[in-house]
Amino acid sequence: KIQQIQELSTKFNYKHGLIESAFFRSWLTYRYGSADACINSIDSAIKNIPNISSDAAEVKFYILKGQCYVKKTQFDQAVNNFSTAIKIAERKKDFASKTGALISVGWAYMEDSKPKEAIGFFTEVLTLNPEKTYNNRALVLCNIAACYNILANYAAAEKYALQGVDAARASGSMVDLANGLNILARSNYQRGKFDKAIIYLKEASKAREKVEDPAMLASDYLELADVYLKTNQANQAILYAKKAEAISYVNKIDLKLANSYEALAGGFTAIGDFKNAARYYQKLLAHKDSTGTGNYSKALAELQVKFATEKKITENLKLKKENLESKLSISNKQKWLIILIAGLLGVVATGLYIFYLTRSKYRTQRALEQLNEQKNRTLAVMQTEESERRRIAGDLHDGVCQMLVAASLQLKNAKGDEEKLAKIDGLLDQATTEVRAVSHQMTPELLLHYGLLMAVQQGIERLNDAQNKCKFTLFEHVEFEDIDEMLAVVIYRAFQELTNNVLKHANATEVSVHLIINEEEALLMIEDNGEGFDSKTNKFGLGLKNLESRIKLYGGGLDIDTMLGKGTTSILKFTSPKRKNVLV
Template sequence: MPQLLKRIIFISFLCFFCAVKAQKTSTKKESSKSTLLELEEKKIIINAYGLMNNGEDKKAYKIAHHLLKTSKTQSNLPNTNLLLAYYFNKRSLIDSSLFYTNQALKFSKSKNDSLSYRLSSLGYNLLAINNKKRGLLGESKKWHLKGIEVSQKFNETDLYYTHLHGLALIYSSLEDYNNALKLFKQCLNYKGDEELIIGSYINISDIYGILKDYEKSNWYLNRVKKICEKKNDFQAKAVIAYSLASNYLSQNRTEEAITLFNEAIQIADENELPQIAINAKLSLGIILLENKKAEEAKNIFTNALKDAIHLGYLKEQGEIYNNMKEISLLQNDYKSAYAYANKQSKIKDSIAQLQKDKEINELEVKFKTWQKEKEIRLLQIENKANALEIKNKEEVLAFLNLQKEIIKKRHENKILSLHSVYQKKAMEINSLKKDQQLKLAEIDWQKSTQKITFYSFLAVILPIIGLLFLYYQKLKTQRLLNIKEKTISEQKIMSLVKDQELKLIKATIKGQNKARTKIAKELHDSIGGNLAAIKLQLNSVTTNVDSIHNIQKQLDETYKQVRDLSHNLIPEKFNQNNFSNILEEYLKNLAEIDHLKTSFTAYPKPKIDLIANHLQIEVYKIIQELVTNTLKHARATTIDLQINHFEDKLNILFEDNGIGFDSQKKKIGIGFKNIKERLHTISGSMEIDSIINRGTIINIDISLTK
């Protein structure tokens, strides 16, 4: 029986060993199989990301969507969800992009390694972008700051600059342009992402455009345009067209702005970039609304509103409803205006509510976390209390044992304590003597240091006072010299202005004298002689047909001479259809004055050259009057003249950078009165915009139909 039992135990142990070995081999096979599947799926995802980067978005979407349904491993799901989130973000489908981003973050939180943190940083970037598109700038800013924190923690340079760029965009939207420019310029230092550099250039240009520094704005746009010419980046092209259009609009170059806005809309529509298209349509609608083209503006706003509602752009919806309200007020449709105002208010409320909901959710999460932490702390305290109780019991036992030993050694300690008291008193007496000696030495040292400090202070302060006095005297003399130099330079400027005025007056008088002499000569020699002959013939007039015929002939000739004389009085240069060249030559002659710079533009020149002669003369005299006023009063160093012919109007824009004046308080002088009288005769109007120390802008509109 014992032998049989031993055999049964041996056989069962052998079976158990074989079963365990078989199970281990099967688990090894399963794990190797799952690893192969994981690698295959990873290759598919990498391929899909490559397609997305090469512009084949729809192919990438199909692959990711199929993989999401058929995947047999959990490790590749975060990247698949993130790819779908990027796809929907690119098409501005915010809700879908947010859903897939949250799914990706949910899967990545289960792991705690550098790859999962990198994926979290990418997810935070998508959450920030989508919330910005919805108009939730505070929420967007929060996610970018989280992304920066994670990127710095794990030295993810590319993601750090991506979030830095996104944060700069938020600052720009919040009109904190100084911080925005600072961050965008930091992004230009990173050479690892060309798209990031392109975006930074464009955004820096937009900010300088808002700050009306158009020279810097155009410089940055031209830099990025050269980069985009090398690569076929449609999104950047659309944004550049939009930014240039905004600059032209700010510079009152409306026609060029409209052309570029339409170009941006076309590129955006062809390449599925709805946000750029909506913003361009908004700008076009505002231009039409300012030009009182209410119906055309309404059509554009309606079209943009459909896209904004479809894509969930709350901020753009609010702007469109506001503009639609303005159109309804222009058309006296107060019912519609009230309805649009209500819709705009609802949009604002929904943005505020979304922000509020986010805050409530965050507070709820924080509260639950706090509760869990509290429970954990209580358990930890209980464990510590139990441990302390056990320890106290052990210490009590040890204390009782020690107490017994202490009683034994008390008698020995009494003898030792008496001996130590005696030694202690002796040491105290010695220490008191030493302390007294040290105090005396310290008092002597303090007295000597005070004397040295006082004398060294005097040695330093006296030369400093002397130097300060000399420096004050130098500053005083320099200030007096500056005042004298300023008065001398002002006197020189006044003398130059007076000399220029005298030159203009002399030239005018000389021209007038020549014209008078010519008129007198013509009147005396030709017309006077003819009239005298006609008078003599009339005195001896008869019924003779020949004599009457001679008188008529002489009258015709006299009329022709008067007509020729009147035509000769019109300057010859106005009869050659080169009015633009005349004005340009006039301004070039002015530029010969050494302290004056001139600029002239005319568009379109052929149309301006073909306006009527009498109108050319009036316009020329008006410009002469404006230039004379500037030279006499403005102390300007630059004069800018623009003439534009559009539809049935002639627009003249005259600008100088002189001292300016308060147009509300200052009385109108003789020069401006003469200009107004001339404009009245040719159906024109004038607007004056001038502020002290900022220069003067004069805008003149002349109707060509009247």
């Protein structure tokens, strides 16, 4: 559409249209690209578009450029551009643009940890626009609340945030609603009301998903991770930090990606997984900026000191043992006798130890062999089952489908009662469609030929095309796709079973599907806003039980978190997924 506006504006020599199309291109670059690319786009427009200084849209370029510098945390440059925008708006007597620039200056000061200065600018905006129908009222109230949070005046923050949320609901602004809920969560979190903070943050993230704001969605996930970490729920903290990492990585949001690394390092440290904690601190150091180096290096150094201390304690114990043995070796005859007796007892004890150790090793080896044998049998059954699915699907497609098509063609050439023949032809077409659908359901060709990610993407598209009640959205962070083929089949069957359960039982309107694959894990998470169920009374059905047995074969786990009226979250997770092993 922007290209069409530009072409029409060029054709009819409409200068304002050319300027507006250039601005929209720059804004899209700001939203979905890098800040530097957006700044280059704005500078090019200001320099190359004739008569832009006389157009009303000029001020918007400087406001957007200032927002780019805020994104880059270069606040002096941001304020300079906002100030230029204010001067242009005053010169052109553009009251609305001046108000927008004042809001942007306040935002820059707020991001630069200068909340008192920011409150001054926001208060001036409300003074200039006292009416409750003012378009940006919710935004300004929420920003004032955020500043009071920074100043640790949490009662005032809650007061302004509640006003901002009410204004956002009245105007229907999902962006301002999400911001207000996030700020409410912070004011409750700071006062130790963690349960309310989690509720507000989850509601904020749902609103954020609707407006497709990846940067702020990542912020919500990071704050959820922080609350869970503070309440000793480290595994939940790691889960939401990984969601923030995936969104930040895909959308190239550098600041949030660094925060994700820091949250993950803290989460893994909390559960005692120092190896992964050190790995994420290393990632954080590789992503550091000029103001954050010291703290991260210190954290990594503390981990290294911890490992070195443990090693030194072990060495000291060993040294003490050697000193004790040295003293015993120079004792008198009585001590020699005691040593001899102790030595004989040691020999006997060692013999007994070796005997029991050998027997234990044999039993352990035998148990492992039986376990591997059972695993191989189960894997063979799964491979045979998938091969049989492919064979049946091929027979349906190549045999029954072709016969139905041939019958339909013959029927169209037949003469007689045209109405009855048309009904029969329609039934044959319906049967052909259903047989093809069953064939694809039994063995999806995309999974076999193009991999798990494309198969899941096509599955999401079919689910959205098949019905209008429930919207499915996919969030993916896949670093490699050549995972073991049978493991890919298990994950895809889980996707089919879990989404089918949502359609059958959840009565949901929105479903989020998260697919994460990297060296450490393969994770499939499906969240819905449906009715939920009581997990104590409703046990797994046959489909989920069969699915769970396949998951355990690959060392994975299936966790279903649900509550009546609160929706359902299903998490399928495999640690260190195997690379591809071709299916026979």
